[in-house]
Amino acid sequence: MYERFVYCPRFEIPIALGLDLSFPILSKLLFNIDGVEISKEDELRLKEIKNKRVLYLSNQPSDLEPIIAYYVANKIGTRFHFMASRSIFNWGFGLVGEVIKRVGAFSVITGRLNRKAIKTAKQILAEKDGKLVMYPEGMVSGENDNLASFMPGVAQVSFWGLEAALEKDPNAELWIQPSFVKYKISGSRDSILADIETSLSRIEHKLKLYPGGRTLLRRFLTVGRVMLEETEFELGIPRSETEGKDFDYRLGRARHTALNLAASILNVKFHESDNAIQKLRLLFMSLDSLEAGSPLSSTPKNLTDQNIRRAKQLVDTAYAFIITKPKNLIQWPSAERLMEWICSFEKHIFGKTEARARKAHVVVAPAFSVAPYYKTYGSNKKEAIQSLLTEMRKEMEILLERGKKESEPIVPPYSVGLDLQIG
Numbered sequence: 001m002y003e004r005f006v007y008c009p010r011f012e013i014p015i016a017l018g019l020d021l022s023f024p025i026l027s028k029l030l031f032n033i034d035g036v037e038i039s040k041e042d043e044l045r046l047k048e049i050k051n052k053r054v055l056y057l058s059n060q061p062s063d064l065e066p067i068i069a070y071y072v073a074n075k076i077g078t079r080f081h082f083m084a085s086r087s088i089f090n091w092g093f094g095l096v097g098e099v100i101k102r103v104g105a106f107s108v109i110t111g112r113l114n115r116k117a118i119k120t121a122k123q124i125l126a127e128k129d130g131k132l133v134m135y136p137e138g139m140v141s142g143e144n145d146n147l148a149s150f151m152p153g154v155a156q157v158s159f160w161g162l163e164a165a166l167e168k169d170p171n172a173e174l175w176i177q178p179s180f181v182k183y184k185i186s187g188s189r190d191s192i193l194a195d196i197e198t199s200l201s202r203i204e205h206k207l208k209l210y211p212g213g214r215t216l217l218r219r220f221l222t223v224g225r226v227m228l229e230e231t232e233f234e235l236g237i238p239r240s241e242t243e244g245k246d247f248d249y250r251l252g253r254a255r256h257t258a259l260n261l262a263a264s265i266l267n268v269k270f271h272e273s274d275n276a277i278q279k280l281r282l283l284f285m286s287l288d289s290l291e292a293g294s295p296l297s298s299t300p301k302n303l304t305d306q307n308i309r310r311a312k313q314l315v316d317t318a319y320a321f322i323i324t325k326p327k328n329l330i331q332w333p334s335a336e337r338l339m340e341w342i343c344s345f346e347k348h349i350f351g352k353t354e355a356r357a358r359k360a361h362v363v364v365a366p367a368f369s370v371a372p373y374y375k376t377y378g379s380n381k382k383e384a385i386q387s388l389l390t391e392m393r394k395e396m397e398i399l400l401e402r403g404k405k406e407s408e409p410i411v412p413p414y415s416v417g418l419d420l421q422i423g
Contacts, residue, residue, distance in 0.1 A: 012102040032355040042364045056177045060135040061144040086292040125161025142323040155388040175367040178395040182403030185335040186357040255321045262314035334407040365395045
């Protein structure tokens with residue numbers, strides 16, 4: 001039986017060195033990553049933080065970003081500590097947890113920082129060259145060309161870390177290092193399109209759809225429409241309530257219906273103003289807590305395995321309809337966006353998907369100091385947290401735009417037919 005929570009990360013040199021040497025092979029075998037690329041300019045920026053106290057920020061479109069951050073640390077000759085979702089420690093019957101806790105990872109519940117996790121983060125950042133990796137989105141977003149709203153906890157941890165450091169050294173500084181991971185599908189244009197065609201045809205066959213003379217983008221939208229219609233029926237949404245409504249409205253209705261049904265199973269309470277991302281975070285927190293064996297106090301005591309599976313299925317359904325935004329796909333139909341849709345379709349229809357071969361491109365901004373924001377923190381914590389969070393967001397949005405330029409549309413944008421107008 002593996003540990004419920006891991007709060008004492010450590011570095012065991014033999015394991016770390018073994019991972020360093022085997023990274024290219026393991027990342028390909030386990031995750032189908034063909035390599036990590038960092039420009040010379042960005043590598044020089046990263047080397048500037050080697051001997052500094054740093055909070056390293058990254059986007060989180062998948063579960064793989066901690067692995068990419070591990071590579072970045074090794075590339076510049078240092079080590080990072082990681083806050084990792086407790087569920088990751090369960091991968092491979094706990095084997096993954098046994099390894100990553102020996103190379104700097106400690107566990108947290110998605111969206112939930114408890115006292116021990118906070119204490120661990122403060123201890124790491126109190127060290128002269130302590131480095132902690134955090135993900136401001138607070139969840140796997142599923143979208144590489146987008147950023148979910150940021151959690152204020154990441155700014156709060158920055159201030160707590162600097163406070164702990166100043167107790168040891170009155171001249172201590174803490175630096176924020178924004179980064180962004182952009183994945184690029186491997187292969188030639190022809191080979192990628194062939195893979196997309198094969199995968200899409202398999203999905204169409206399952207749904208009893210026939211491509212006819214439709215363009216590739218129109219076929220994607222058709223699959224999405226049929227999936228939505230089937231989901232509306234399964235969720236019990238009356239046809240009379242969606243008749244004549246546009247696609248975005250229907251997506252939103254299905255999304256929120258699925259989230260609300262999952263919440264009723266798990267006894268999660270939403271505010272009326274909560275958007276889909278905020279609801280998802282609360283549900284992820286509840287499900288992660290259950291999986292970790294430490295359910296929330298509000299979670300029903302008599303939940304069956306069937307109840308939990310149903311709640312997860314509903315969350316997955318809502319998640320699929322958050323990722324599949326027609327306007328985004330039509331405006332910029334890159335190989336990566338098309339594959340995000342394919343993977344979402346496959347998981348929804350077949351219950352599983354597989355990672356396509358891709359390369360990770362890491363872009364970074366110049367690190368900036370927390371010190372100017374800390375001056376405000378003493379007198380107005382709320383304002384300081386919001387100001388720091390805004391700066392983090394601004395820098396990472398700039399990196400997002402840089403990352404987007406790594407890929408181009410693989411089919412003509414807006415090629416959906418003259419009878420369909422979106423965006």
